[in-house]
Amino acid sequence: MKLLSFLLIILIIFNFTNLNSEENNDKIKNKISKNIRCLICQGQSVYDSESDFAVSIKLIIDKKLDEGLNENEIYDFLKKQYGEWISYDPEFNKKTFILWILPILLFFIGGAIILRKFLVKKL
Amino acid sequence: MLAHQIGYYSLILGFFFSILIIPVSIKNFNNKNKVIDNKVFSISFFQFFFVLVSFSGLILSFVNSDFGNETVFNNSHTTKPLFYKISGTWGNHEGSLLLWLLVLTLFIFIFLIKSNSQPKKYRILTLLFQQVIIIGFFLFLLKTSNPFNYFFPVPKEGLGLNPILQDPALAIHPPILYLGYVGSSIIFSASLAAVVAKHISIVWAKHIKLWIFVSWIFLTFGIMLGSIWAYYELGWGGFWFWDPVENVSLMPWFCLTALLHCILVLEKRSILSSWTIILSIATFMLSMSGTFLVRSGILNSVHTFANDPERGIFILIFLFILILLSLVIFFVFHKENDQKIVKINWLSKEASILFNNWFLMYFLSVVLIGTVYPIFLEVLSSKKISVGPPFYYKLMIPFLIPFLFFMSIGPNLNWIKSEFKKIKIQIVLSFAVSLLISFIILNQIGFVGLINSILILVTFYLFFITIKDFFLKKYKNYSQIFSHFGFSLLILSILFNSILSSEKTINLKVGEEFSFRDETVIFESIESVKNKNYKSIVGNFKIKDKKNNFLQLKPELRIYNQPVIITSEADIKTTLYYDKFLVMNLVKDYEYFNVRYQVKPFMIWIWIATVILVIGGFLSLFQRPYEK
Amino acid sequence: MKNKIILSVLVLFFTFCFIVLYKGLNNSNIYVPETKIEKTLIKFNSTDLYSGNKISSDQIFIGSEYYVLNIWASWCIPCRAEHSKLIKLSENKSIKLIGLNYRDNPKNAKKFINEFGDPYFMIIKDNQGMISVDLGAIGVPETFIINKDKKIIKRFLGSLTEKSLNEINLITK
Numbered sequence: 001m002k003l004l005s006f007l008l009i010i011l012i013i014f015n016f017t018n019l020n021s022e023e024n025n026d027k028i029k030n031k032i033s034k035n036i037r038c039l040i041c042q043g044q045s046v047y048d049s050e051s052d053f054a055v056s057i058k059l060i061i062d063k064k065l066d067e068g069l070n071e072n073e074i075y076d077f078l079k080k081q082y083g084e085w086i087s088y089d090p091e092f093n094k095k096t097f098i099l100w101i102l103p104i105l106l107f108f109i110g111g112a113i114i115l116r117k118f119l120v121k122k123l
Numbered sequence: 124m125l126a127h128q129i130g131y132y133s134l135i136l137g138f139f140f141s142i143l144i145i146p147v148s149i150k151n152f153n154n155k156n157k158v159i160d161n162k163v164f165s166i167s168f169f170q171f172f173f174v175l176v177s178f179s180g181l182i183l184s185f186v187n188s189d190f191g192n193e194t195v196f197n198n199s200h201t202t203k204p205l206f207y208k209i210s211g212t213w214g215n216h217e218g219s220l221l222l223w224l225l226v227l228t229l230f231i232f233i234f235l236i237k238s239n240s241q242p243k244k245y246r247i248l249t250l251l252f253q254q255v256i257i258i259g260f261f262l263f264l265l266k267t268s269n270p271f272n273y274f275f276p277v278p279k280e281g282l283g284l285n286p287i288l289q290d291p292a293l294a295i296h297p298p299i300l301y302l303g304y305v306g307s308s309i310i311f312s313a314s315l316a317a318v319v320a321k322h323i324s325i326v327w328a329k330h331i332k333l334w335i336f337v338s339w340i341f342l343t344f345g346i347m348l349g350s351i352w353a354y355y356e357l358g359w360g361g362f363w364f365w366d367p368v369e370n371v372s373l374m375p376w377f378c379l380t381a382l383l384h385c386i387l388v389l390e391k392r393s394i395l396s397s398w399t400i401i402l403s404i405a406t407f408m409l410s411m412s413g414t415f416l417v418r419s420g421i422l423n424s425v426h427t428f429a430n431d432p433e434r435g436i437f438i439l440i441f442l443f444i445l446i447l448l449s450l451v452i453f454f455v456f457h458k459e460n461d462q463k464i465v466k467i468n469w470l471s472k473e474a475s476i477l478f479n480n481w482f483l484m485y486f487l488s489v490v491l492i493g494t495v496y497p498i499f500l501e502v503l504s505s506k507k508i509s510v511g512p513p514f515y516y517k518l519m520i521p522f523l524i525p526f527l528f529f530m531s532i533g534p535n536l537n538w539i540k541s542e543f544k545k546i547k548i549q550i551v552l553s554f555a556v557s558l559l560i561s562f563i564i565l566n567q568i569g570f571v572g573l574i575n576s577i578l579i580l581v582t583f584y585l586f587f588i589t590i591k592d593f594f595l596k597k598y599k600n601y602s603q604i605f606s607h608f609g610f611s612l613l614i615l616s617i618l619f620n621s622i623l624s625s626e627k628t629i630n631l632k633v634g635e636e637f638s639f640r641d642e643t644v645i646f647e648s649i650e651s652v653k654n655k656n657y658k659s660i661v662g663n664f665k666i667k668d669k670k671n672n673f674l675q676l677k678p679e680l681r682i683y684n685q686p687v688i689i690t691s692e693a694d695i696k697t698t699l700y701y702d703k704f705l706v707m708n709l710v711k712d713y714e715y716f717n718v719r720y721q722v723k724p725f726m727i728w729i730w731i732a733t734v735i736l737v738i739g740g741f742l743s744l745f746q747r748p749y750e751k
Numbered sequence: 752m753k754n755k756i757i758l759s760v761l762v763l764f765f766t767f768c769f770i771v772l773y774k775g776l777n778n779s780n781i782y783v784p785e786t787k788i789e790k791t792l793i794k795f796n797s798t799d800l801y802s803g804n805k806i807s808s809d810q811i812f813i814g815s816e817y818y819v820l821n822i823w824a825s826w827c828i829p830c831r832a833e834h835s836k837l838i839k840l841s842e843n844k845s846i847k848l849i850g851l852n853y854r855d856n857p858k859n860a861k862k863f864i865n866e867f868g869d870p871y872f873m874i875i876k877d878n879q880g881m882i883s884v885d886l887g888a889i890g891v892p893e894t895f896i897i898n899k900d901k902k903i904i905k906r907f908l909g910s911l912t913e914k915s916l917n918e919i920n921l922i923t924k
Contacts, residue, residue: 035512037511039889040890043423045364045511048357048364050708051890052853052890055880056881056883057884059879063881081784082889083782084506086509086784088509088510088511088514090509095506099500099510102492103485103518104518106484106485106488107485107522117466117467118466118467419776421772422780423780423781432777436776439773443765443769450762450765454754454755454757454758499771502771502774502778507782
């Protein structure tokens with residue numbers, strides 16, 4: 001019963017989408033600029049920074065969106081120009097797989113240790 | 124000048140006393156008396172007293188603008204308001220370390236006088252371990268970061284304090300945070316001492332619990348203040364940036380929160396002793412690593428201290444000495460005192476606390492690995508990458524769902540064992556209520572993604588279960604109910620805040636206006652105002668809503684005189700439902716301003732929820748241990 | 752026995768961390784994107800600062816062995832210090848010195864040139880900073896050496912120095 005209503009809710013949720021396109025464009029733009037790191041004030045994202053570089057990058061994002069590039073293509077473009085460092089979202093590749101896998105691996109190891117506590121036979 | 128010298132010589136005297144404690148307490152350790160010698164108390168008091176005098180000396184040098192003192196010269200200015208002259212004392216590397224030292228010496232003194240009921244050997248060992256840390260800090264301070272360097276000729280003017288640090292929240296944020304960090308040092312020393320003195324018991328758990336809760340309260344509150352500061356001062360309306368400096372305060376928090384739950388199991392059932400010790404050690408080690416990462420400048424962050432590799436090397440070596448020391452002590456002295464292996468029933472309070480620890484350790488590992496991985500990668504393969512918000516969201520948000528679920532169920536289980544059948548109908552009912560509420564809400568706001576939807580559901584579940592517990596539960600543990608309720612409120616406000624926030628950025632000239640949703644924002648005029656240590660350009664904005672109600676917002680651009688830095692001060696109108704956030708920025712050729720207008724729902728609730736969370740911790744200090 | 756193994760593994764692990772962090776301390780924490788040498792320029796369009804005529808990159812990079820492209824702006828303080836070096840550089844006849852005026856007010860830019868002299872063969876405008884991003888530049892001032900195949904062969908971040916002038920002269924000999 002519980003499960004059923006649960007599935008129901010998910011199904012219904014999936015049927016909603018009501019964002020007008022202009023706002024949608026703004027949202028994507030903000031999202032991208034939050035995920036791009038500023039090269040001048042290196043602790044901040046482009047979104048949070050007002051340096052000239054950040055302002056240019058924001059304009060570039062606008063222009064590329066107008067040209068019809070999607071989010072990922074814009075990240076790729078900026079990474080090509082400035083290196084992988086500029087993206088706050090590290091790729092999954094040979095050099096970063098440990099970054100992505102290790103926490104999850106530790107999670108499972110932790111789970112195994114806890115499981116052992118439950119399974120110990122009574123003496 | 125006088126204050127400076129008194130400060131300097133008191134610091135040296137303090138150091139002298141901190142060395143003196145060691146032989147005196149070792150002598151005391153070996154004699155047959157049951158109680159600690161009064162001498163130890165007085166030396167420990169003098170140690171604290173002289174650091175206090177030294178700290179006051181530094182404050183006075185700041186107040187008097189004694190620019191012969193290098194720290195004052197670098198961080199103060201005569202035109203700065205008195206309040207920020209004082210807070211400037213700990214707004215820099217040297218002064219903040221002196222504050223660390225002050226709290227360290229204060230806490231060990233409090234520990235000594237408040238632990239009468241504990242065995243003598245344990246108390247003295249704690250003191251000794253704590254002295255190792257204190258002496259380390261003394262050496263660090265005197266050798267690499269002396270706050271009392273005097274130079275001639277004495278300059279007429281100082282360099283000033285970075286304006287973004289001139290903020291009331293930031294004035295009290297560091298002291299509060301340090302109380303949390305340093306509290307964890309007491310837990311560290313005490314648990315090592317308990318291992319050596321074989322004093323890990325229910326009595327010990329009851330006694331150390333107090334320190335854990337106190338540190339947790341300060342740490343949580345300190346993090347919140349930092350976050351409030353970021354929201355008001357850094358501009359742009361964010362309150363958590365996953366910046367390394369923020370992460371390093373979050374890591375000990377995860378660890379301490381895990382410890383806080385774990386100690387309850389030790390107190391109740393006298394199991395998980397090794398794990399408690401590991402967590403106690405790890406919490407302080409993470410606080411220290413945080414200090415290392417922040418002060419050494421190895422990481423790139425918005426909040427930078429003036430850094431110097433020599434300092435980094437010192438902390439690094441000190442950190443690893445402490446790690447090795449605790450490893451050796453743990454492995455040599457610690458014997459699992461309960462040789463019987465205890466089986467834990469999966470449907471019990473201790474099991475849910477284990478789950479809590481499991482997830483908290485996972486969150487900790489995500490933040491830790493995310494923060495240090497770029498350093499490792501760069502050293503090992505000279506490739507530079509950035510790890511930012513998307514990484515943390517991807518790895519953490521899905522795991523929040525089961526975490527919140529266990530958090531709702533756990534407190535309703537019994538110690539040792541619960542019967543599945545006996546799980547009350549109320550628990551199921553609460554789930555139905557939250558299902559209904561989240562359904563209605565999601566219906567209103569539209570599709571927010573599958574994971575967010577489920578997250579809203581389980582957070583509401585926690586929310587309603589804690590409300591149910593508050594009114595209906597037989598044995599009420601108010602501390603737990605408050606903090607779990609606060610946590611659910613926190614997650615809900617963060618979720619709805621991030622989902623429902625909307626904003627518009629636009630370039631405007633004076634006299635222009637723009638419409639956003641059903642409001643109109645009018646840029647009426649600008650005026651310039653002169654203040655003691657800055658000039659400001661104030662923008663007058665009016666926001667007109669559908670019903671023609673007006674709201675006045677006045678964001679500011681401040682041009683500080685010393686150092687010359689332009690900051691933009693947002694103007695924020697806060698109500699219980701939303702914050703309206705307006706900030707303006709200068710565009711290069713001065714003709715128009717870059718204006719960002721944001722509507723952020725439930726912003727105030729993020730702070731209220733955190734305060735409730737802290738109140739929950741606070742209540743635990745007053746409540747008697749509960750039954751069942 | 753088991754404890755001893757765990758202890759030594761942990762000690763080894765922490766020693767490893769120590770070494771890495773120790774080495775990390777010596778690395779700079781400032782990121783500078785590496786210059787991709789031999790990168791071909793992306794085509795762009797711009798306008799001339801003085802005449803206001805539209806001009807494409809193909810029309811700019813024509814008729815010389817080497818080009819030096821200097822990004823500058825009138826509001827940029829280091830650019831003032833750099834300007835004397837550029838004037839010196841303009842004596843080198845084997846290069847075409849092109850100024851890319853970055854996000855600037857044309858009036859101020861012209862005033863700047865009137866005041867400090869004009870070393871440039873031509874000045875083109877980059878109102879929005881797009882061309883600079885296409886070049887992979889991060890700020891002002893920044894200077895690129897471009898060869899006749901429209902490839903970037905050298906890049907200087909920040910103000911040019913005496914040393915970088917010599918380097919340019921050596922390369923373009």
